[in-house]
Amino acid sequence: MAGRRAALKAIDWLAFAERVPPNQRGMFNALKTRTDAISAKLASLPETPAAIDWSYYRSAVAKPGMVDEFEKKVIFLSKRVTPVFSLKDLFLRIKIKKCLFYSKINRERFFWVFI
DSSP states (O other), X not given: OHHHHHHSOOOOHHHHHHHSOGGGHHHHHHHHHHHHHHXXXXXXXXXXXXXXXXXXXXXXXXXXXXXXXXXXXXXXXXXXXXXXXXXXXXXXXXXHHHHHHHHHHHHHHHHHHOO
């Protein structure tokens, strides 16, 4: 996971801790503990998942063709690459969708007003 971890941004916990008010220190410590646990779990995972032994499943599953169909679906899904967006891009996309939605509603309102 070293390649994936390099792409993530590191959090400056000391600078973050300085901005936390004293009454929210417990929530901050819980957040840091949870983040550290997730980071440790992520670091323990291998870079690539283990290969699936399809011949074993073909011999173990009684229904013919089921494993072949599932293998095709797994291969199809593994070839798809989902784009990674930053949080800023995500919020921008949501704002654009909301604007388009509300502009469509307003156009329909104007249409009914002038008929």
